[in-house]
Amino acid sequence: MPLTPEQLAEIEEARSEPRQTLRATAPGMEAHLYTAHPVLDHGLVRVIDYMGDDGAITQAARVSYGRGTKSVSNDEGLIRYLMRHWHSTPFEMCEVKFHVKLPVFVARQWIRHRTANVNEYSARYSILDREFYIPAPDQLAAQSTVNNQGRGAVLEGAEAARVLDLLREDAMRSYDHYEGMLSQDGQQGLARELARMNLPANIYTQWYWKIDLHNLFHFLRLRADAHAQYEIRVYAEAMCEIVKDWVPLAYGAFEDYRLGAVQLSGKGAEALRRRLAGEVVTQESSGMSKGEWREFVAEWG
Amino acid sequence: MPLTPEQLAEIEEARSEPRQTLRATAPGMEAHLYTAHPVLDHGLVRVIDYMGDDGAITQAARVSYGRGTKSVSNDEGLIRYLMRHWHSTPFEMCEVKFHVKLPVFVARQWIRHRTANVNEYSARYSILDREFYIPAPDQLAAQSTVNNQGRGAVLEGAEAARVLDLLREDAMRSYDHYEGMLSQDGQQGLARELARMNLPANIYTQWYWKIDLHNLFHFLRLRADAHAQYEIRVYAEAMCEIVKDWVPLAYGAFEDYRLGAVQLSGKGAEALRRRLAGEVVTQESSGMSKGEWREFVAEWG
Amino acid sequence: MPLTPEQLAEIEEARSEPRQTLRATAPGMEAHLYTAHPVLDHGLVRVIDYMGDDGAITQAARVSYGRGTKSVSNDEGLIRYLMRHWHSTPFEMCEVKFHVKLPVFVARQWIRHRTANVNEYSARYSILDREFYIPAPDQLAAQSTVNNQGRGAVLEGAEAARVLDLLREDAMRSYDHYEGMLSQDGQQGLARELARMNLPANIYTQWYWKIDLHNLFHFLRLRADAHAQYEIRVYAEAMCEIVKDWVPLAYGAFEDYRLGAVQLSGKGAEALRRRLAGEVVTQESSGMSKGEWREFVAEWG
Amino acid sequence: MPLTPEQLAEIEEARSEPRQTLRATAPGMEAHLYTAHPVLDHGLVRVIDYMGDDGAITQAARVSYGRGTKSVSNDEGLIRYLMRHWHSTPFEMCEVKFHVKLPVFVARQWIRHRTANVNEYSARYSILDREFYIPAPDQLAAQSTVNNQGRGAVLEGAEAARVLDLLREDAMRSYDHYEGMLSQDGQQGLARELARMNLPANIYTQWYWKIDLHNLFHFLRLRADAHAQYEIRVYAEAMCEIVKDWVPLAYGAFEDYRLGAVQLSGKGAEALRRRLAGEVVTQESSGMSKGEWREFVAEWG
Known part of the structure; x- marks a missing residue:
C-alpha cells in the first residue's frame, strides 16, 4: 500500500x-x-x-x-x-x-x-x-474438508508456488490486455465499461x-x-x-x-440447566440434531 | 416555545x-x-x-x-x-x-x-x-371543497372561536385527567404506558x-x-x-x-412540443384525462 | 371488533x-x-x-x-x-x-x-x-415500582372504576367535539387534517x-x-x-x-463455565454490574 | 443460455x-x-x-x-x-x-x-x-469521445477481432487455472473462497x-x-x-x-414559458450553464 x-x-x-x-x-x-x-x-x-x-x-x-x-x-x-x-x-x-x-x-x-x-x-x-x-504464503489455504465454505491447512511447497505463479501471471496478463484494449494508439480503443470485464476479482x-x-x-x-x-x-x-x-x-x-457473547438455543439453555443441576446430558437426551450438538460441545465441552 | x-x-x-x-x-x-x-x-x-x-x-x-x-x-x-x-x-x-x-x-x-x-x-x-x-387564527381553515385532503377558507368569527375553545378545553381536561390517573397520591397510580392513551394528537x-x-x-x-x-x-x-x-x-x-422543477408526463411533453410548434392543443387532442389536463393548464396556461 | x-x-x-x-x-x-x-x-x-x-x-x-x-x-x-x-x-x-x-x-x-x-x-x-x-379490568395496571417502563399490580376497585370512567368519557367527548368541528351543518366545518388533532391516542x-x-x-x-x-x-x-x-x-x-434463546455476555458465559466446573461465582467475582448480575441470576439461579 | x-x-x-x-x-x-x-x-x-x-x-x-x-x-x-x-x-x-x-x-x-x-x-x-x-460484435464499442462513461462507434475489423480473441482466451485460461488450483488430484487443492479471485468480471x-x-x-x-x-x-x-x-x-x-417523462429545472421551465410567449431564449438569457443548455436544446430544440 x-x-x-x-x-x-x-x-x-x-x-x-x-x-x-x-x-x-x-x-x-x-x-x-x-x-x-x-x-x-x-x-x-x-x-x-x-x-x-x-x-x-x-x-x-x-x-x-x-x-x-x-x-x-x-x-x-x-x-x-x-x-x-x-x-x-x-x-x-x-x-x-x-x-x-x-x-x-x-x-x-x-x-x-x-x-x-x-x-x-x-x-x-x-x-x-x-x-x-496476492495472498501471503501463510494465507494460501486448502479447501476445508469439514466446512464447505472454509479453509483447511496451508498449501505446501510446490503447490503453493504454482498457485502464486498462476495468480500473479493471470493478473498481469489480464491487466496488460486491459490496457491493450483501452489503448487509442493506432486503434479506436475499447470502451472502459467493456474493457473492465477482463479484470479478475x-x-x-x-x-x-x-x-x-x-x-x-x-x-x-x-x-x-x-x-x-x-x-x-x-x-x-x-x-x-x-x-x-x-x-x-x-x-x-x-x-x-x-x-464475546454466546447465544444459546432454547434446547441449549435447557441442556446447560440440567448440567448445572448435575445431570449428564447426551445428544439424544438434549433433543438437538447432530450438527447442533457438535456446535454445543465445541462451546461448552 | x-x-x-x-x-x-x-x-x-x-x-x-x-x-x-x-x-x-x-x-x-x-x-x-x-x-x-x-x-x-x-x-x-x-x-x-x-x-x-x-x-x-x-x-x-x-x-x-x-x-x-x-x-x-x-x-x-x-x-x-x-x-x-x-x-x-x-x-x-x-x-x-x-x-x-x-x-x-x-x-x-x-x-x-x-x-x-x-x-x-x-x-x-x-x-x-x-x-x-393550538392553531393560530389564520390557520384555522375549513375543509377544502375541491381537495379531499386539503384546506379551504379560514373559519370565521363564532365558529373559529368555538373550535379554539374546544381544542383548548379538551387538551387541558385530557391533561388534567392524565395527571390525575398517574398520581400516586392516595392511590396506586396508573402505569405511564397506559395513561398516555388519553392524550390528544x-x-x-x-x-x-x-x-x-x-x-x-x-x-x-x-x-x-x-x-x-x-x-x-x-x-x-x-x-x-x-x-x-x-x-x-x-x-x-x-x-x-x-x-422549483416541473415534471412533464410523456403526454404533457408532447402537448408542449405541439404548442411550441404553434398548434392549439385541447384536452381531447392531448390524450390526457380531465384531472391531468386541469393540472397541466394550471402549470402552463 | x-x-x-x-x-x-x-x-x-x-x-x-x-x-x-x-x-x-x-x-x-x-x-x-x-x-x-x-x-x-x-x-x-x-x-x-x-x-x-x-x-x-x-x-x-x-x-x-x-x-x-x-x-x-x-x-x-x-x-x-x-x-x-x-x-x-x-x-x-x-x-x-x-x-x-x-x-x-x-x-x-x-x-x-x-x-x-x-x-x-x-x-x-x-x-x-x-x-x-378501553383496557379490560385485568389490564388496568399501576406503574411498576421497579421498572420505569413497565406495569405493576392491577388497579383496585374505586381507582380502577375512576380510570375507566375517565378514559371512556374523555374518548366520547373528544369524538363528539371532533364531529362537531367537522360538521358543515350551519357552519363551514373545520378541515379534517385539523379536527383530528383533538382525538386521543x-x-x-x-x-x-x-x-x-x-x-x-x-x-x-x-x-x-x-x-x-x-x-x-x-x-x-x-x-x-x-x-x-x-x-x-x-x-x-x-x-x-x-x-426461546438465551443470550450470554462474555462475562456471563465465563460465569457459567466456572459454575459448571464447580466454582461458586458471586457478583464481585463475576465482573458484572449489579444490574447485569440481577438479570443473570433471574435467568440462571 | x-x-x-x-x-x-x-x-x-x-x-x-x-x-x-x-x-x-x-x-x-x-x-x-x-x-x-x-x-x-x-x-x-x-x-x-x-x-x-x-x-x-x-x-x-x-x-x-x-x-x-x-x-x-x-x-x-x-x-x-x-x-x-x-x-x-x-x-x-x-x-x-x-x-x-x-x-x-x-x-x-x-x-x-x-x-x-x-x-x-x-x-x-x-x-x-x-x-x-462475450459481447456480440455490434456491441463491441469504442470509448465515447464526448461522455466519459459511455460508448462511441462500434469497433472495426481487426481491432474487434483482437478484442474478442483476448476476452475469450483470457476467460478460458483463467477458468482452466481456476479448475487447476481447485483440483485435489495429486495436490491439496486451493480453497474455493480463494481460487475464485482469479476469475474475470x-x-x-x-x-x-x-x-x-x-x-x-x-x-x-x-x-x-x-x-x-x-x-x-x-x-x-x-x-x-x-x-x-x-x-x-x-x-x-x-x-x-x-x-417517458421530462424533468424541467426551474430555469428550464422558465425558458419554455418565455418561448411559448414568443420570445427567443439564448443560453446567456436562460441563466443555464453550457452543459445544462446543451441538454435543454437536445430535448426541446
Whole structure:
C-alpha cells in the first residue's frame, strides 16, 4: 500500500489545518483522521469523517437539550444497559465515513450490508490501477474438508508456488490486455465499461463507505468473527481498533454483549440447566440434531 | 416555545466551548448549532450535529485522497451535474442530526420517511409536558371543497372561536385527567404506558432525528411543497433555511432541479412540443384525462 | 371488533373464489386469508396476501432452478442451520401482507420498525370511526415500582372504576367535539387534517402492513417478548399463531433459536463455565454490574 | 443460455402443477412463471413468485376490507393519480421475485439498488460454471469521445477481432487455472473462497432478487434508460415486458409519468414559458450553464 507522494501530501495537508467547531469531538478519533491503515498487500482503511462520541449516545437516548448524563460513569452504565437490552436507535446517532481500498471479491461480500452509503470508484468512468491482491504464503489455504465454505491447512511447497505463479501471471496478463484494449494508439480503443470485464476479482477497487454505529457493530460482529473469510476479517479488525478509540464505552459494551457473547438455543439453555443441576446430558437426551450438538460441545465441552 | 432557564443554560454551555477538529466544518452551520429555531406555538428545530459540507460531496463522488476538486467553482459545476443526473450517493455522504419538538399528529406524518434514525422521548418511560398545539387564527381553515385532503377558507368569527375553545378545553381536561390517573397520591397510580392513551394528537413530543442529505432533500421536496399540510411544512421550511447555510451549493442545485422543477408526463411533453410548434392543443387532442389536463393548464396556461 | 355486514360480505366474497396459480402455496395460510382475527376490544389482524412457503427459503438459499431440496426433512435441517448461523437473506424471500386495526398509541410503537411497507388510513382524507381502546379490568395496571417502563399490580376497585370512567368519557367527548368541528351543518366545518388533532391516542386506526419473514421474525422477537407492552404483544402473539401455520419449519427454528434463546455476555458465559466446573461465582467475582448480575441470576439461579 | 435437460425438467415440473389459492392472481404473470427469458449470451431472467396485481394497489391505497374500487376503470384512474402525485406506498404493496443469471460486472452495478432482497450463488461454497459474457460484435464499442462513461462507434475489423480473441482466451485460461488450483488430484487443492479471485468480471453468476413494485419501477427508470450500460439495460428491458403483463395499469402509468417523462429545472421551465410567449431564449438569457443548455436544446430544440 505505498501511497504516492501526491496522496501523502494531500493527507498531510488535510491533517495540518485544525478548525474550530462546537460539535462533539472524539480526541481518539481525531488522531486517526485521514491517516491510512494498511490492510492486506495493497489495501487500506482510513477515517474521512465521524459524527458523535460516547456522550452522543446517551444524549439521544435521553432526547436532551444538553448532555445526556452528568458523568462518564453514568454514560457507561446507560450505554451498557442499552446494548444489553437491544436498544439500537441511540447507537444509530453516531456515524462514521471510511475510505477503503479492497479487492473486488471482498467488496462483493461487503456490499451485501445494505444499510450503509457507498461511493465506489467507477471503472465505467475511470481506468483502474494495476494493483492485485496476492495472498501471503501463510494465507494460501486448502479447501476445508469439514466446512464447505472454509479453509483447511496451508498449501505446501510446490503447490503453493504454482498457485502464486498462476495468480500473479493471470493478473498481469489480464491487466496488460486491459490496457491493450483501452489503448487509442493506432486503434479506436475499447470502451472502459467493456474493457473492465477482463479484470479478475483480486484487482483492487476503492470506495467511500458511511455507516451508523449500530449497523457498523452488526457488520463487525459478522465480519470480525472467526468464520468470516480472512480477507474481509482483516478489514473488520482494523475498524474494530479504530472504533475502540472513537467510542470506547460503546465498544466495550459491544465486545462483552456481542463479539464475546454466546447465544444459546432454547434446547441449549435447557441442556446447560440440567448440567448445572448435575445431570449428564447426551445428544439424544438434549433433543438437538447432530450438527447442533457438535456446535454445543465445541462451546461448552 | 419558551425554553426553561436550565435548557437555555445547557445550550449556552454547549455553545461556549469550541474545540479543535481536523474534520470538514461548515461555518454557516456552526452558527446554528444547538440554537433553537421556534416553529408553531411550542415547537422547535435545532441542529445537534452535522457531518460534511459541499466539498464532502465532490470528494466522495471522486473517491479522493484529499479534496474532490480544485476550487469552489468546480465543486458547484460537479454538484449541479450530480443533482441534474440523479446521482444520489454523493449527497448521502453528508449527514445531519436535529432535535425537533412537534405535535404528535405531525410526528405521525413525519415518521413515514423511513430512511432516517430516530430517538423519540418515551411516554412509556417518562411523563409528557403540558404543551399542546393550538392553531393560530389564520390557520384555522375549513375543509377544502375541491381537495379531499386539503384546506379551504379560514373559519370565521363564532365558529373559529368555538373550535379554539374546544381544542383548548379538551387538551387541558385530557391533561388534567392524565395527571390525575398517574398520581400516586392516595392511590396506586396508573402505569405511564397506559395513561398516555388519553392524550390528544396535538400534544407535543420531541425526538432526535438524523438523516443523510439525499434523503433530507427528498423529505424537504415533499414536505416544503405547497400541498403538504401547513403544520409539517413550517418545519420543512425552517430546515430549508438551515440547509441553505450548511451546504449552499447543494441547496442551490436542489432548489433549481427539485423544489422549483416541473415534471412533464410523456403526454404533457408532447402537448408542449405541439404548442411550441404553434398548434392549439385541447384536452381531447392531448390524450390526457380531465384531472391531468386541469393540472397541466394550471402549470402552463 | 364487530365487522359490519358489508365488511363480512366483502370478506366472504374474497374467500369464495379460489383461483388457479402455479406459485408456491401454503395450505395453512390459505385458511387464514382475509379472515379477521380479533385483538383487544376493537382491533384485528388479517392476512391479505403472502409469498412463499418453507420450501421457498431453501430454494432461495440454493439459488435453484426448481425446488431447493429433495424432501421436507432436508428443508428442515437446512432451515434450522440457516437460522442458527444468522443467515438472514433466505428468510427475506418470503413476504406477508396484513391488514391491522390497532389503537394509535400501539401504531406509534409499531411504526418504529422501518423495514416494512405501510399504507395507513388517512385522517387527513377521511373521517375516523368512533372506536376507542378501553383496557379490560385485568389490564388496568399501576406503574411498576421497579421498572420505569413497565406495569405493576392491577388497579383496585374505586381507582380502577375512576380510570375507566375517565378514559371512556374523555374518548366520547373528544369524538363528539371532533364531529362537531367537522360538521358543515350551519357552519363551514373545520378541515379534517385539523379536527383530528383533538382525538386521543386510544382511538383505532388501521393499515396494510407488508414485511418479509426475516424482518417479521425480528419484530416478533421484540414484540412477543414479555417486556413488550401488553397492547402490542397481543398483536405479535396473534401473528405468531398465523406464521406457525404459514411456515411451520421456519417458525419452529425461530422458536428455538430466537424466541426461546438465551443470550450470554462474555462475562456471563465465563460465569457459567466456572459454575459448571464447580466454582461458586458471586457478583464481585463475576465482573458484572449489579444490574447485569440481577438479570443473570433471574435467568440462571 | 442453453438450460440443461435437468433444469428444463425442473421448470416443467413446477409449471405442471396448478394449485388453488384465494390470493389475488395476475393471469398475465402466471404465464411467465418459472420460464427462462434469455438475456445476453448466457444470461436469463425468470419469475419465481409474485404478490398482488393492479387491484392490490388500489386496495392498499384505500385500506379496504375487500377490493379497493368497484371497477377496472376506477382502478386505472386512481393508479394514475397515485403515480402522478408521487404516492409510493401503494405500489410497495406488490412484490416480485426473480431468478437472474448475469455477468459479475453487471451484478456489481445492479446490487447498488439496496432496497431489495438478494440471495446470490456462493463461490465460497460452490464452484462456478465455465460461462462468460462475450459481447456480440455490434456491441463491441469504442470509448465515447464526448461522455466519459459511455460508448462511441462500434469497433472495426481487426481491432474487434483482437478484442474478442483476448476476452475469450483470457476467460478460458483463467477458468482452466481456476479448475487447476481447485483440483485435489495429486495436490491439496486451493480453497474455493480463494481460487475464485482469479476469475474475470465477465463470468456469470446468479441470484434470487426480490423487490417491491415501487422500488422496481425506480430500478427500471434508471436501468432501462438510454444512458444505462447496454449490458444491464437488456435485463431492465426484459423485466419491463414482464411487468407490463403483470400490472398493466400501473405499468402504463409508469411509462407515461416516469419512463417517458421530462424533468424541467426551474430555469428550464422558465425558458419554455418565455418561448411559448414568443420570445427567443439564448443560453446567456436562460441563466443555464453550457452543459445544462446543451441538454435543454437536445430535448426541446
